[in-house]
Amino acid sequence: MLNKTEILQWLQEVQHPGKGDKNIVELGMVDSVEILDEAICVTLAFPKRPDPLRNYLIGAAQACVYRHAPGGTEVEVKTIVKEPAKPSKGPEFNLEQLKEVSNIIGIASGKGGVGKSTVTVNLAVALARLGYRVGVADADVYGPSIPTMTGTQDAQIGMAGEDENNALFVPVEKYGVKWLSIGHVSGEGQALIWRGPMATSALKQIILQTLWGPLDYLLIDMPPGTGDIHISLIGDVPMTGAVIVTTPQAVALSDVLRGVNMFRNPQVQKPIIGLVENMSWFTPAAHPDEKYYLFGRDGGVQMAHNLNIPFLGQIPLVQDIRESADEGTPAALLDRPDSAAFLDLARRIASA
Numbered sequence: 239m240l241n242k243t244e245i246l247q248w249l250q251e252v253q254h255p256g257k258g259d260k261n262i263v264e265l266g267m268v269d270s271v272e273i274l275d276e277a278i279c280v281t282l283a284f285p286k287r288p289d290p291l292r293n294y295l296i297g298a299a300q301a302c303v304y305r306h307a308p309g310g311t312e313v314e315v316k317t318i319v320k321e322p323a324k325p326s327k328g329p330e331f332n333l334e335q336l337k338e339v340s341n342i343i344g345i346a347s348g349k350g351g352v353g354k355s356t357v358t359v360n361l362a363v364a365l366a367r368l369g370y371r372v373g374v375a376d377a378d379v380y381g382p383s384i385p386t387m388t389g390t391q392d393a394q395i396g397m398a399g400e401d402e403n404n405a406l407f408v409p410v411e412k413y414g415v416k417w418l419s420i421g422h423v424s425g426e427g428q429a430l431i432w433r434g435p436m437a438t439s440a441l442k443q444i445i446l447q448t449l450w451g452p453l454d455y456l457l458i459d460m461p462p463g464t465g466d467i468h469i470s471l472i473g474d475v476p477m478t479g480a481v482i483v484t485t486p487q488a489v490a491l492s493d494v495l496r497g498v499n500m501f502r503n504p505q506v507q508k509p510i511i512g513l514v515e516n517m518s519w520f521t522p523a524a525h526p527d528e529k530y531y532l533f534g535r536d537g538g539v540q541m542a543h544n545l546n547i548p549f550l551g552q553i554p555l556v557q558d559i560r561e562s563a564d565e566g567t568p569a570a571l572l573d574r575p576d577s578a579a580f581l582d583l584a585r586r587i588a589s590a
């Protein structure tokens with residue numbers, strides 16, 4: 239069953255290009271939403287002054303509802319003349335909660351599935367083992383995996399603060415690290431429905447409206463790709479720099495190049511702390527001294543060299559790493575050869 243709240247969420251995708259791309263909901267232009275049998279009727283309020291974008295906005299609102307509504311639903315957009323209600327104040331973001339955080343590091347890669355989340359989780363645990371105060375924000379609003387990888391999927395997220403408007407999330411503490419994922423807030427499967435501007439706003443909330451307290455490192459597990467979310471994130475969160483993850487494979491490398499360029503873009507200009515090569519070789523459990531270069535050899539080392547980026551280390555492809563991730567007990571907690579790779583990585587990042 240459709241409800242009004244859901245339709246209002248859809249309508250947040252309709253931006254008013256004449257008003258700094260604020261959406262029509264936050265501008266207070268949606269006067270009413272009616273749900274009839276097989277029709278949805280939205281009324282937009284326009285002030286007396288003529289709005290040159292009036293027809294565009296009516297069309298955009300109609301198309302937006304049409305796109306989301308079940309097939310066959312009729313969509314009507316009516317208008318009334320009314321001074322818009324005071325714009326509803328969305329959550330206002332500021333950097334207050336990050337003021338005691340010394341370093342904010344984005345873990346990124348243009349490419350999906352190369353092991354960003356695995357590296358983030360294990361690096362966090364390794365830094366905590368070295369005595370640092372660490373937090374992790376899972377910025378992958380579309381496919382959050384931190385809750386599973388840390389075994390915190392059932393954790394209840396606490397809230398702090400006096401009222402709804404300035405409530406803060408309280409991160410989950412486990413393995414000496416503070417974790418917060420959109421998956422903790424809305425359930426892992428559900429996060430998949432976030433879209434466009436809402437995803438960005440949800441994401442900023444996870445990072446900026448959270449009671450991190452004093453931290454030496456806040457790691458941000460970035461979603462795959464190099465889209466709007468990334469640009470907005472890099473622009474609004476005062477990152478110290480980025481760690482880029484790749485595999486040695488050539489196709490991964492060209493995507494990763496795009497990831498690197500995203501941080502080097504003149505508009506954002508964030509330093510690249512270095513490049514990590516994941517899945518560098520495969521070592522079977524039964525033959526711990528053997529190395530099989532399944533995805534090619536040293537592709538990441540070469541790339542770091544060519545791009546003039548510090549190389550931070552190689553992480554082997556080990557069955558234990560995958561299993562520990564699935565079980566929620568990160569490999570870096572243990573004392574095994576693959577844990578050592580993460581501890582080395584943590585030391586290198588700390589000294590960078």
Ligand SMILES: Nc1ncnc2c1ncn2[C@@H]1O[C@H](COP(=O)(O)OP(=O)(O)OP(=O)(O)O)[C@@H](O)[C@H]1O
Nearest residue numbers: 350351352353354355356462554555556559560563
């Ligand atoms: N070094 C490794 N050894 C074994 N398995 C690994 C290793 N690194 C990652 N994996 C496994 O590969 C899969 C993908 O890793 P992960 O989810 O960390 O990638 P990602 O880059 O965060 O992906 P996405 O782009 O979807 O966010 C996971 O199942 C993970 O357990």
Ligand SMILES: [Mg+2]
Nearest residue numbers: 354355378383
């Ligand atoms: Mg991931």
